[in-house]
Every structure is written in C-alpha cells, then in structure tokens.
Amino acid sequence: MPHMSRSALLARAERSSRAAGTWPPISPSRSLQPHSRSRTSSRFNRGRPGGRSGQRGRRTGFGSWIARNRRLAVALLLCVAAGIAVQELTPASEQQVSVLVAARDLPTGTHLTAADFTTVEVPPNLASSGALDSVGALVGRQLASPLGKGQIPSETSLLGPGLLIGAPVGSAAVPLRMADPSSIQLLSPGQLVSVVLTAAGSYDESRQSQVLAGPVPVLWTSAQGGKPGEWLGTGDTDGLVVVAADPQQAEKLAGASTQGKLFFVLVSP
Template identity: 65%
Template sequence: MPATPNASQGPGSASLGFGPTRPSSIPRNSLLGPIAASHTRRLRGFPSKAGGHLGPPKRQYKHRTFASWLNRNRRLVVALLLCVAVGVAVHQLTPASEQRAIVLAAERDLPAGSSLTDSDLKPLEVLPAGIPAGALTPGTAYRGKQLASPLQKGQIPTDAQILGPGLLTGTAPATAAVPLRMADRASIQLISPGQLVNVVLTAADGFEGPGRKSELLAAAVPVLWTSAQGGTAGQWLGTSEADGLVVVAANPQQAEILAGASTRGKLFFVLVSPPGNR
C-alpha cells in the first residue's frame, strides 16, 4: 500500500511518491525552491518511469561545447578576425588590375612639321583609361606623315596632331580644311595652329581705286597648319610646294569664298582674339 502522508506535512512538503519532485509544489519563498529547481534541471534528459523524456540535452551540450572551445581559443579567434579585417582593407585600397594597351609615344622632342619615321615613335604600355581619343597604335600608318603640332618626349600623339582628316576632329559638321597661300610669306612665322585669323583680300596689282577697300573673306577662322612649322605639305596637300601656305578650317560658305581667292588678288591675315576674350 502506498505510504500515507503525515498530517504535519503542509502543501509545500515534498511528496513521498515516486518520480522527481516538482518545483511547483514548493512555495517560491521557501528555501528549498532553488534546490528543487536545480535538481529538476539535472534530471532533464533522463528517461522517466513512463518511458518519456524530460528534455533534449543535445542542443545545450553543443552550446556548452562551442562556448568552451571559444573560451580556450579566444586568442586564435581574435587573430583570425584581425587577419580578415586587414585583408578586406587591403582589397578595398588596392586598385583593381586592368589589362594594359599598347600605344605609340614620342621617342624624343619632335618639332611641328616633322615627317614621322619608325625611330620617332616607340611602343608604350598604358592603362585603357589613360589612352587619349585617336591615339596612334603600332598598327597605324603614320610613316612619312607630318606633325601639325610639336610633340614632347613621352607624349602620345593623336590623329588630330598629324596632317590629314584628323585635323578637323571636333569641328562642326561640313567643316573644310582650306589651304591659302599668303602674299607675305614671312608673316606666317607669327601664327601657329589654333590661332584665329581674319582672311583679307587686296587688289592683285596692289593699287586700289577710289573708294575701293580690302575685302574681308572670312572672319575668325582657326589655323590648322602652316608651312612655317618646318616641313612640306607632302601627302596631305598633294604638292611639295608648301612655302607660304596656311591651312584654315572654314564652314561651307567660307570655303566657297576662299577657294581660289588667291587668283583674284593678294591674301593677308589679321590675328584676332577668341570671342570670349573680347
């Protein structure tokens, strides 16, 4: 027969039955409360009499195992985290490697009007972002062509710096390159590519009748090339007689007026300042 509980036992007394003591049967303000709760926690994970299970201990065991390993190897973990942080910082500060391209650069200082040879330009490896538009490459046919502007040693030439269609790069559509033969050949020394000039026509015999003035053919046209730059027009102008020639960029109306103007009189130029500087 099961034992009969003593009458002196109160509602907070431990049960004499089998099985673990439940903490709910002990008042919270009792001194036995923490002991019973600790005893119950230790009993979790052990099978009960009914064949059940009071709680899975595996997850708590793994947590305690990882915490123990982390505590033992905290210095190693800190060192690994520092290595990762340094690697991320180096990766962000180091620029991404880019494939380099080969262009041509001046082997030495070259004056305007020079006819380019193989020894004037050398291959140079540069990043794609540093290649100017129209840069000359080893596959460009540049031999024998003339420079429209000087080059410094190491500078990368472009097609706009060589006599040819490249001189009109960036100009308005339908712009033409018009060669003019100036009457005063010595005055060509005063101008260089990029300057703006007014082209003026005077009488062919040098004597003007009463009331006759010089005619302004084109105003503020940019100079593309002059024979004073040290070479001959060669392949670009189709003639070897370039002395006294000036090449200007003209719109279709100006080009029609300037073409053949030297047969009607003598041509002169007047230097003008850009519109923004007036």
C-alpha cells in the same frame, strides 16, 4: 589480553574479513602487480606524443605561451586583421593595354620614323579614342602640332584629313597664299585668324579691303618645316596657310588670291 596462537589469530582475521566482505584477502604479490603495470603504463603514456597527458601538456604549454606573450599575440592578430582589411579595400588591378607614345619631344613639322615612338602599358581609360596603335600608320607622316614625350599620337596630330576631326559637318581645309610669306612665322596650328583681301585698284583709286572669312582656325602653315608637296601636292608651299572653313567661307576663299593680295589678322579666342 590472553596470549593467542598464530592459528587463532588467522581464524579471527578470516572471520572478520568475511564479515566485512573482503574475503579472500589480497596477497601482497597480487596487489603489487597491477600497481606496477599502472606505473609502467603511465610512464609509457607520458613518453608518447599522442597520449592524453602529451595533449594536455601541449595545450598547457600553448596557453602558458599566450599568457606570457599576450601583447605579442594581440599585435599579431591586429596585423592579420589589418592585412585582410587592406586586401578587401584595395581595388582589383585593371587590365593594361599597349599604346604608342612619343619617345622624345617632337616639334611641329617632324617627319615621323619608327624610332620616334615607343610602347607603354596604360589603363584602358587612358587610351583615347582615335589613338594610333600601329607604327606603320605613323612612319613617313608629318606632325601638324608638337607632340611631347610620353604623349599618345592621334590623327588630329598629323597633317591630312585628320586635321578636320571634330570640325562642323561640311567643313573644308582651304589653302591660302599670303602676300607676306614672312608673316607666316607668327602663326601656329589652332590659332584663329580673319582672312582679309586687298583688291588691286587703278592708279587713281584706293585699294579696297574686305574680310573674306573669320575667325577660322589654322590647320597648317609652311613655316612648320614640311617637305614641299607632301600634303598639298605641290612643290611651291612658301607662304601657304591651311585653314578650316565652312561651306560659305570656303566659297569666298577659293581663288581669292587671284583677286588681290591676302593677309591675315590674329583673332583672340
């Protein structure tokens, strides 16, 4: 190949470049500037947390963590699902109401004081109708039946008209004086008895006995330890029994003690 001068070589290169559409040629200094700017921008973007490369890095890091801890991720998801299910299946808590209950075991005949009761919170369905919610309605009254610790008092637990709650219409509370006061120890409220009258006869006549009423439930007895006259209005309560009787039975029982001696017979329910 013949030796060509530098100017000839440049002219030949110019013609080739024009023919290829790449003229004017890019100088080395210009070709380096965009490359340097691009490299600097890339370094800057990599350092910024909001750049696309940072977001891709975070996504890639989370995905790799899931891949490494797949079992842990599944367990966490199952725990969340179980918590949601329990929350959906658990019924809403009911509104609580305040009621009075016995603070200790109270035997029959107890004269009630404020210290005998305390207040607790219970669901509304446990607050029975007729329950007493005021200490003032209880203080000074007497129990007709035992009241266990935690039980709710009501009118049916106390001496007075409340003893006839639930009895048939027209029922009356009839006091009777038994001929044998010591036999009262065998009775308790709620027990069924038949009342027997033994009429007094002459010396040559045998005594006649007849059943005046029965079976009738016992409401109260003098053996319950009540103070004399608190409910019946008399100071002489020895041997007294109060029973619930219908109008016909009450008519026979009223004043029966003046016709003879009264006894009772225990009746099985």
